[in-house]
Amino acid sequence: MCGITGFILKNGKHDIPVMQIITSMTKSISHRGPDDHGVWIDDLNRVALGHTRLSIQDISKNGFQPMHSSSARYSIIYNGEIYNHLEIRKILEKISHDIISWKGHSDTETLLMAIEILGLKKTLSMLQGMFAFALFDNQSRKIFLARDSFGEKPLYYGLSGDDFIFGSELKALKKFYNFDNQICKKALSEYLTYGYIPAPMCIYKNIFKLKPGHLIEIDITSDYFSLSKPSKYWSLSSIVTNNQHDLFKDDEEAISSLDNALQSAIKDQMISDVPVGAFLSGGVDSSSIVALMQEDRMDRVKTFTVGFDEINYDESGHARSIAKYLNTDHTELIISANQAQSVIPELPTIYDEPFSDSSQIPTFLISKVASEKVKVSLSGDAGDEIFGGYNRYLWAPGLWRQSKFIPKSIKPILGFFINHFPNTAWTGIESLINNLKLGAGIESLNIKALKYSQAIESSLTEDDFYKSFLTKWADPRSIVKDLKPDHETSSSLELDNEYLSEHNFLSRMMIHDSLHYLPDDILCKVDRAAMANSLETRVPFLDHRVVKTAWKMPSSMKLRGSETKWALRQVLYKRVPRSLIERPKTGFAIPIGDWLRGPLREWAESLLSEEKLDSGGYFHSTPIRIIWNQHLSGKYDWTDRIWSILMFQSWLEKN
Numbered sequence: 001m002c003g004i005t006g007f008i009l010k011n012g013k014h015d016i017p018v019m020q021i022i023t024s025m026t027k028s029i030s031h032r033g034p035d036d037h038g039v040w041i042d043d044l045n046r047v048a049l050g051h052t053r054l055s056i057q058d059i060s061k062n063g064f065q066p067m068h069s070s071s072a073r074y075s076i077i078y079n080g081e082i083y084n085h086l087e088i089r090k091i092l093e094k095i096s097h098d099i100i101s102w103k104g105h106s107d108t109e110t111l112l113m114a115i116e117i118l119g120l121k122k123t124l125s126m127l128q129g130m131f132a133f134a135l136f137d138n139q140s141r142k143i144f145l146a147r148d149s150f151g152e153k154p155l156y157y158g159l160s161g162d163d164f165i166f167g168s169e170l171k172a173l174k175k176f177y178n179f180d181n182q183i184c185k186k187a188l189s190e191y192l193t194y195g196y197i198p199a200p201m202c203i204y205k206n207i208f209k210l211k212p213g214h215l216i217e218i219d220i221t222s223d224y225f226s227l228s229k230p231s232k233y234w235s236l237s238s239i240v241t242n243n244q245h246d247l248f249k250d251d252e253e254a255i256s257s258l259d260n261a262l263q264s265a266i267k268d269q270m271i272s273d274v275p276v277g278a279f280l281s282g283g284v285d286s287s288s289i290v291a292l293m294q295e296d297r298m299d300r301v302k303t304f305t306v307g308f309d310e311i312n313y314d315e316s317g318h319a320r321s322i323a324k325y326l327n328t329d330h331t332e333l334i335i336s337a338n339q340a341q342s343v344i345p346e347l348p349t350i351y352d353e354p355f356s357d358s359s360q361i362p363t364f365l366i367s368k369v370a371s372e373k374v375k376v377s378l379s380g381d382a383g384d385e386i387f388g389g390y391n392r393y394l395w396a397p398g399l400w401r402q403s404k405f406i407p408k409s410i411k412p413i414l415g416f417f418i419n420h421f422p423n424t425a426w427t428g429i430e431s432l433i434n435n436l437k438l439g440a441g442i443e444s445l446n447i448k449a450l451k452y453s454q455a456i457e458s459s460l461t462e463d464d465f466y467k468s469f470l471t472k473w474a475d476p477r478s479i480v481k482d483l484k485p486d487h488e489t490s491s492s493l494e495l496d497n498e499y500l501s502e503h504n505f506l507s508r509m510m511i512h513d514s515l516h517y518l519p520d521d522i523l524c525k526v527d528r529a530a531m532a533n534s535l536e537t538r539v540p541f542l543d544h545r546v547v548k549t550a551w552k553m554p555s556s557m558k559l560r561g562s563e564t565k566w567a568l569r570q571v572l573y574k575r576v577p578r579s580l581i582e583r584p585k586t587g588f589a590i591p592i593g594d595w596l597r598g599p600l601r602e603w604a605e606s607l608l609s610e611e612k613l614d615s616g617g618y619f620h621s622t623p624i625r626i627i628w629n630q631h632l633s634g635k636y637d638w639t640d641r642i643w644s645i646l647m648f649q650s651w652l653e654k655n
Contacts (some may be wrong), residue, residue: 002053002065002157003531004077005167006134007176008143009046011223013163018048021177026050032079032531040066045220047136047143050172051077054375054534067108067117068120070101073139076115078108079129079168080153081538082266085110088126092117105423120144122231124215128268132210134166143218148381149234149521150542151199151212154527158207163227164218169528170352173207181205186481188354188618188648189476195356195644196521200230203353203651212519213447217249230273236514238370239544240503243551254557255570257548262571265543266292269378273395277302277374279366279537280330282318284389284565284572284581285380289540291326291575300329304370306362307334310591321580334370337599340590344600347647350532356472356644357525358592364529371533381542383523385513386550387565388506388558392469397505400465431450463512470517473639479623479645506555548575593639597632603640604628607649616652619645 005025022039030037033052041048043097051065068075082088085107092110093100094118107129114123115135130152135144145166147155157166160179165425167173181204191197199209210216213234219226246256270276270293278293280286288487288569293301303323307316323330343361348354349365384390384457468474503511523539530547531539540546550558553567560566572581596604606612608628613621624645630636 002079003029003168005172006049011163022048022050025172025175073138078133082107082129086126102274141221146215147210149213155210192473192476203416261545261549265540269538271360274375276376285383288572294326301330304367340399348651354651356647366535367530371535376536387568389565
């Protein structure tokens with residue numbers, strides 16, 4: 001894995017210290033690639049490119065970047081892994097064997113050669129992997145930025161004054177000599193709604209995230225440069241639609257196809273010139289990945305997990321049981337509350353933008369543990385979005401059907417009752433449901449109930465109902481100062497019209513999560529946490545063969561009765577006893593809510609004081625102070641809302 005950055009200066013700027021600037025930008029993301037770094041400047045075209053390298057494939061100097069094509073037409077900086085690059089090499093050799101002379105065996109060289117021989121768009125259609133790259137075409141005098149299909153690798157771009165800048169992380173952009181972009185309140189509104197800032201928005205004005213599966217072109221032929229509108233080169237819509245017309249009708253065929261697709265994906269993603277391991281939580285997703293990695297191997301796969309002192313949040317025993325059964329080389333770190341809390345001051349630096357998924361803390365810690373023994377780790381991320389793993393997929397359709405029959409006049413009364421139901425009572429009901437094994441098990445019932453009350457009061461459609469379950473602050477206008485009117489603050493996370501009529505409620509939920517929650521929360525969380533520790537992560541569930549197989553499955557093969565991820569479980573149960581896996585889904589949770597009432601209270605109070613909130617200029621302090629005091633009382637659990645405010649306040653203070 002690597003880091004990339006660069007800029008294009010507006011014509012006529014001759015007194016700018018270009019080498020100093022690009023070197024500073026590149027060094028700021030050295031954690032993404034501590035093994036090497038390189039910069040390249042084209043004074044004529046006002047272009048500067050920088051690259052930091054984490055050597056994974058072809059660790060020799062033959063993989064050095066920026067890399068230039070043999071014809072000198074193209075120059076590239078690239079972050080990622082192309083898993084099928086050896087297959088692409090064979091294709092290129094058949095087409096142009098007489099002109100190809102390989103210098104090494106890096107996927108960067110393969111990518112550059114493919115672009116030279118086949119063209120950029122044809123090459124993009126062939127790539128299987130994760131990537132973000134910048135390509136300079138000296139002939140057409142254009143720069144192209146591209147990002148992989150699902151957004152595993154990040155890429156920011158935009159304007160600083162009248163210059164164009166881009167990079168893997170905002171750290172690099174902020175090192176540009178005149179960066180002074182202001183905070184975007186529209187992005188702040190979206191952040192408070194979802195806990196992350198959805199692409200293409202960024203916390204800064206005039207800076208954007210390139211959306212997954214998109215390409216953008218910057219033309220520098222004139223005195224000034226022009227930006228094309230980002231174009232989509234890969235579409236989840238086409239994958240879903242094409243495969244939904246050819247659904248599996250037989251369970252055995254579907255399970256066999258999924259098994260084969262996963263085996264192929266994992267085999268490809270274990271190719272590396274450095275040690276490879278895997279995260280193991282003991283859940284269905286990570287256990288499936290590790291079981292297939294360990295199968296038919298003589299050596300033991302290195303697996304990693306973190307556990308917590310708090311027994312209610314400690315899942316390490318489950319991971320230990322799986323590791324023992326599969327005979328992996330397992331590393332387990334049990335951390336105290338103090339160790340976990342020590343990460344919190346670093347979060348604004350690690351994530352660059354406000355980001356309030358609190359599982360960022362254990363993700364950082366497990367990445368740190370893994371990085372001490374391997375340079376690459378496979379993860380089970382995306383299993384929930386691809387195979388139907390979230391509990392909300394089970395609950396939302398039934399709750400929507402019920403809520404449609406509740407009279408409109410009754411909904412506010414029901415909402416009031418739910419909102420004022422004691423927190424301790426919800427905990428008791430949750431324990432009863434789980435002890436009696438009613439359904440698939442449930443956690444955080446109090447939070448789910450609050451979201452349900454919010455949903456029934458505000459939702460007119462299935463999609464509104466679903467999105468209400470994803471929100472933290474339903475109405476950011478109530479707390480953000482000077483936010484513009486409704487039509488300018490409506491959510492950007494709208495389902496594309498093409499999905500609305502063709503697919504059922506479950507499919508639309510999964511599509512929505514794959515397009516938004518997965519890249520902008522889950523994959524962002526893992527990328528920043530891992531790369532802060534110079535660790536590459538790979539996601540086998542996002543292999544195109546696996547995704548296509550998953551979307552050939554009808555809903556009944558994903559959710560069956562009260563069982564989520566049914567088809568994936570069948571693949572796993574061939575290799576691991578069901579008894580080691582079956583338990584309520586818990587996620588990667590930590591007791592942030594309790595810590596805020598205890599050891600983190602003083603820190604939180606300093607950031608949530610009326611004086612600090614008012615002087616910051618972004619929030620109305622009164623509604624925030626109300627829910628903070630309610631949370632401290634123990635009668636309410638406002639962890640999600642409070643944590644989102646704290647992460648912004650902490651980020652603001654740091655930046």
